[in-house]
Amino acid sequence: MNIINIEHIAKVYQVGSEEVHALRDVSLKINKNEYVAIMGPSGSGKSTLMNMLGCLDTPTSGIYDFKGISVSEMTDNELARIRNKEIGFVFQTFNLLARSDAVHNVELPLIYAGVPSTERKERAKQALVDVGLGDRMHHKPNELSGGQRQRVAIARALVSNPAIILADEPTGNLDSKTGEEIMGLFHEIHEKGNTIILVTHEEYIAEHALRIVRLKDGLIEKDETVEKRFIPKVKASIL
Amino acid sequence: MSSIIFELNEGLAIAWRAIRANKIRAALTMLGIFIGVTAVVLMSTAIKGIDNSFKNGISALGSDVLYVDKWSWFSNDEWWRMRNRRNIDMEDFHKFKELAKLPIAVAPVTNSVQTIKFGERKVESVFLNGSNSDYVKTTNFTFDQGRFYSEIESNSSRNVAVIGSEISSKLFPRGDALDKTIKIGGTNFKIVGVLAEQGSVVLGPFNPDNQVFIPIGTIFKNFISRHSQTVTLNVRAANPGMVEETKAEAEGVMRKIRGLAYDEPNDFSINQQEGLQEQYDSFVGIIQIAGLFITGLSLFVGAIGIMNIMFVSVKERTKEIGLRKAIGAKRRTILAQFLLESSVICLLGGLIGLVAAILLSLMLNQFFPTSIQYDVVILTIIISLVTGIISGLAPAYTAAKMDPVDALRYE
Numbered sequence: 001m002n003i004i005n006i007e008h009i010a011k012v013y014q015v016g017s018e019e020v021h022a023l024r025d026v027s028l029k030i031n032k033n034e035y036v037a038i039m040g041p042s043g044s045g046k047s048t049l050m051n052m053l054g055c056l057d058t059p060t061s062g063i064y065d066f067k068g069i070s071v072s073e074m075t076d077n078e079l080a081r082i083r084n085k086e087i088g089f090v091f092q093t094f095n096l097l098a099r100s101d102a103v104h105n106v107e108l109p110l111i112y113a114g115v116p117s118t119e120r121k122e123r124a125k126q127a128l129v130d131v132g133l134g135d136r137m138h139h140k141p142n143e144l145s146g147g148q149r150q151r152v153a154i155a156r157a158l159v160s161n162p163a164i165i166l167a168d169e170p171t172g173n174l175d176s177k178t179g180e181e182i183m184g185l186f187h188e189i190h191e192k193g194n195t196i197i198l199v200t201h202e203e204y205i206a207e208h209a210l211r212i213v214r215l216k217d218g219l220i221e222k223d224e225t226v227e228k229r230f231i232p233k234v235k236a237s238i239l
Numbered sequence: 240m241s242s243i244i245f246e247l248n249e250g251l252a253i254a255w256r257a258i259r260a261n262k263i264r265a266a267l268t269m270l271g272i273f274i275g276v277t278a279v280v281l282m283s284t285a286i287k288g289i290d291n292s293f294k295n296g297i298s299a300l301g302s303d304v305l306y307v308d309k310w311s312w313f314s315n316d317e318w319w320r321m322r323n324r325r326n327i328d329m330e331d332f333h334k335f336k337e338l339a340k341l342p343i344a345v346a347p348v349t350n351s352v353q354t355i356k357f358g359e360r361k362v363e364s365v366f367l368n369g370s371n372s373d374y375v376k377t378t379n380f381t382f383d384q385g386r387f388y389s390e391i392e393s394n395s396s397r398n399v400a401v402i403g404s405e406i407s408s409k410l411f412p413r414g415d416a417l418d419k420t421i422k423i424g425g426t427n428f429k430i431v432g433v434l435a436e437q438g439s440v441v442l443g444p445f446n447p448d449n450q451v452f453i454p455i456g457t458i459f460k461n462f463i464s465r466h467s468q469t470v471t472l473n474v475r476a477a478n479p480g481m482v483e484e485t486k487a488e489a490e491g492v493m494r495k496i497r498g499l500a501y502d503e504p505n506d507f508s509i510n511q512q513e514g515l516q517e518q519y520d521s522f523v524g525i526i527q528i529a530g531l532f533i534t535g536l537s538l539f540v541g542a543i544g545i546m547n548i549m550f551v552s553v554k555e556r557t558k559e560i561g562l563r564k565a566i567g568a569k570r571r572t573i574l575a576q577f578l579l580e581s582s583v584i585c586l587l588g589g590l591i592g593l594v595a596a597i598l599l600s601l602m603l604n605q606f607f608p609t610s611i612q613y614d615v616v617i618l619t620i621i622i623s624l625v626t627g628i629i630s631g632l633a634p635a636y637t638a639a640k641m642d643p644v645d646a647l648r649y650e
Contacts, residue, residue, distance in 0.1 A: 056565060056643050077569050084567020095562045095647070099260040111249050112567040114242060156566070 002065075003163050003195055004030040004053065009062030009072075010218075011048050022048040023059070024218035030164075030197065035190045037198045037206035040215035047168075049215065050199045054089060054166045055082045067163060084112050088157025092169040094149045096141045102128055102152045103137050109160045127155040131185060147178035154185060164195045171205055183208045184232035208232065246575060254580040257552070265584055268548045272588030272623065273595070275538030280596035280619055281603075282534040286527045287615075288608035293519055296437065296446060297512055303479045304377050304512065305486055307335070307472035307493060311508035313518055324506045326469035329455075331496055335472060338492045341485045343477050344376035347455055347470040351462040353424040355402075355451060357410040365406060366450045367423065369458030370473070377473040380447065383407070384417040385432030388454055392431070396456030401432040405448040426461050428453065482511070538622070541588070542630040549581050549634035560638050561646025574639035581631025582624055589623025 011023040023045045030036055040046040051057040052064065055071055058079070064071045066082060074082070083089075088109075096105045106124035115123070128137055131151040141149055150170060157165050167186065171179030187208065190196050198209055206212050207230040214222040258265045306312070309324050332347040339345065351367045368374075371394075375387035388399045400423065407416045416433045437447045459465045476485035486509055493507050553560070560573060568576075593616060600609040 051644050054565070056647075080564065080567050080569045083565060089565050091562075091647070095558065095565075097559060097562075100256065108563070109566040112563075112569075112572065114245055116245075 001032065001068075002029050003032055003067055004028065005063070005065040005068075006052075007063040009052065009059040009064060011045075011052065011057070012060045021218050023052070026062075026215075026218070026220055028213065028220070028223075030195065032163075033190070033193050033195055035186075035196045035198070035208075035210040037200060037209035037212045038215065039200060039203075039206050039212055040221075041201060043217075044215040045218040046199055046201075046215050048218075050166065050168055050197075053164075053197060054087055055079045080112075084109055085160060086163040088160065088162040088165045090150070090153050090157050090165065090167040090170045092172040094141070094146075094153045094173070096149055096152055096156075098141055101138045101140050102133060102144070102155075105141070105152055106155045106159050108156060113160060123159055124155070127159040128152070130158065131155045145178070146174050147181055150174065150178075150182050151185065154182075154189070158189065158194075164197055165189065166197050166199075168199045169201070170198070171200075171202075179205070180232055187232050204230065246572065247579075250572070250575045250579045251583070253576050254583050257556075257576075257580050258583060261552075264548060268545050268584050269588035269591070271541030271544035272538070272585050272626065273541075273592040275534075275541035275626075276589045276592030276619055276623060277596045277599070278534035278537045279531070279622070280593055280615055281599055281609075282530050283615055283618075284596070284600040284609040284611050285603070285607065286530065287610040287612055288604075289523065289527075291610050292608040293523070297515060302512060303476040303482050305474040305476070305482070305489055306510040307474060307489055308508050308510055309469040312510045313514040321508070325497070326466075327472065327507060328466065328470065331493075332470060332472055334496045335489075335492055338495065339474070339485075339488055341477065341481060341488050342474045344373040344473075344475045346370045346374035346377050346473045348374065348473055349455060349458060349463065349468055349470045351424075351458060353451075353462065355406060355410065356422040357419065360410050362406055362409050367458065367462065368450050368452045369455040369462075370452065371455055374452065374473065377475040378447070380437065381435040383433045383435040385430070387432055387452070393454040393456070396454050396460055398426060398428045398457060399431045399453065400428040401434065401452040402430055403434050403446070403448040403450045404436040405446075406451060407433045423451065423453070424462060486511075538626065542585075542626045545581050545584060545627065546630040546634060549577060549631050550637070552580070553577060553634045553638045556638075557641065557646050557649040560641050561643050561649065564641070564643035565647060570639040573641075574635045577635035577638050578628055578631045581635070582627035585623045585627030585630070586620070589619055589626075592623075593619045 006026060006028040008025050008027055009023060010021065010025060013020040013022055026045075026049060038046050038049060048057070052059055055066070055074075056079075058064075058072055058074070062072070066086065071079070071082065097108070103121060103124045106127050107120040110120040110123060125137060128134060131154050133148060133151050133155065136144060136148060139148075141152070144152065154165075154170075157167075165186075170186070171182055174182060183205065186196055186198070196209070198206070200206050207226055207228070209226060210229060211223070211225050213220060214224075307327065309327055310318075310321050329347060332345070336345045348368060348370045350369065352364055353367045354361055354363045355365050372388055372390040372392070380387070383404060385401070387401055388397070392399050400421065402410075402416060402421075407414070410416065410421065411419065416430050419430050420427050421430060422428070434447060455470070474485065474489055476482045489509055490505065493509075494505065497506055499506065563573060597611055600611055603609050
């Protein structure tokens with residue numbers, strides 16, 4: 001079954017008196033347990049598409065069904081609920097709460113889901129163990145390395161068992177070795193049956209995925225299966 | 240219901256984290272509210288205290304007493320006409336006493352201002368009250384020591400005096416005033432009574448605590464000429480229900496004494512302390528409102544401080560707001576988070592301010608009447624909460640309506 005079904009969506013922004021067509025006509029289906037990379041130069045519309053996929057924004061026209069439910073018509077609160085339950089975000093800049101420890105950062109989505117405190121802590125700790133940070137539970141972001149921070153962010157994305165993991169340039173702020181570790185972690189998460197959408201502009205990062213969607217000028221230029229997939233050698237965690 | 244409690248609980252936890260994360264800033268913001276609340280509470284306890292004190296004072300004067308006077312106390316508009324009225328003299332008093340049947344007591348009162356001495360100690364500018372022995376029946380005086388001067392002492396114009404509690408404590412710090420001889424304006428007087436505290440700072444020199452009472456014949460003999468000054472007739476009705484009838488009778492009697500034709504206006508005035516209450520309300524009432532307004536302004540400034548800080552805080556945490564929204568926080572959750580934050584700051588500031596104000600008013604009570612009411616405590620809590628919510632509303636709304644995409648991109 002499709003998790004994501006997009007048909008002919010377009011997004012137009014009004015910048016001053018000018019209309020900017022960020023997306024012109026994009027159709028895309030993503031199935032369960034796919035590992036898709038969305039690529040394109042800046043201005044190609046990939047950020048807009050990602051916001052759309054992440055239910056942060058709604059299209060100007062077209063159909064977006066998430067697990068068979070139409071998203072295009074949803075209210076802000078309904079979108080918030082979908083983001084909370086079905087989507088796990090991983091950002092380039094990690095976006096952790098600076099003054100809170102790893103456990104609190106990871107339990108955040110569960111607070112908004114209304115999960116009681118003890119269960120929340122339990123699940124947050126388990127998620128941290130899963131990403132290999134079992135010994136860093138009560139460290140604050142400034143006491144963690146870049147790679148560790150991104151792992152906390154990934155644990156936060158995984159903790160609510162979402163339908164898709166949406167990663168926006170997850171290695172953009174990391175050195176290549178740490179970046180490779182994080183890609184290894186994504187590989188393992190995918191192996192466990194999760195659906196991953198990766199937004200990047202780097203070819204070698206995109207090649208970790210099974211499928212690459214290339215965008216240009218608000219249109220899909222190419223939608224291809226990766227022939228020679230790059231499988232990270234680094235053992236990322238003790239899963 | 241349980242989900243509201245859950246959200247409130249979590250919201251408070253988040254607010255508390257945010258406040259702890261910026262301790263100095265939160266403390267400084269609280270200071271603004273603290274000062275505002277302290278000022279408002281202190282002001283309202285002072286107002287309550289002055290009111291109580293005034294009411295006590297006025298009830299010591301007796302609410303069922305009429306004052307037949309040459310002057311009308313509470314209207315200044317025809318003072319030049321009143322100035323030309325005949326003085327009320329002792330002859331008028333005697334006739335009045337004979338003709339008026341309703342009053343339970345009639346006392347002629349005249350005044351002088353004198354210096355009182357006992358040995359080395361002296362009190363200057365004391366309001367000296369001259370009357371007859373019925374005067375005490377026109378008041379609600381209570382005695383600390385001794386008694387009021389008697390009819391015989393009054394009629395024979397003896398040099399006897401009854402002193403107010405404050406005069407007593409100034410001249411006789413050890414409280415042994417009774418039977419002592421004091422000098423009033425150079426003449427010896429024997430103290431036959433000391434009043435208990437009647438209690439009203441507001442009345443100033445009219446406060447019985449600061450007065451000395453001597454027979455009217457004695458005051459004429461020693462201090463003022465019998466014919467130069469008008470006397471006031473203090474007329475006490477049998478009970479408060481009889482005030483109006485007693486007043487009507489008094490008016491008729493006075494007109495008869497004065498031989499006024501039916502078309503001539505009164506050449507005297509009948510005053511009541513209700514007028515005093517009105518006067519008090521119109522004068523002190525305005526000062527009180529002004530006082531509350533000014534102290535309220537300081538609370539307002541505190542509220543602006545909170546609003547300012549909350550705006551800064553929202554701006555600073557734009558990215559955090561974006562993240563919270565991205566991972567599922569609804570608008571109202573974000574709204575509640577910031578409202579709770581400003582409310583907690585205000586409530587803490589308000590509670591500290593309340594404690595400070597109570598301590599301060601207990602201290603001030605030594606010099607100035609204050610009165611702490613329980614409703615002030617509840618009111619303060621409500622005021623602080625409302626201040627927090629109102630001043631947090633605009634910033635919280637700004638945060639709640641942020642677009643998550645823009646907020647996440649904010650640097």
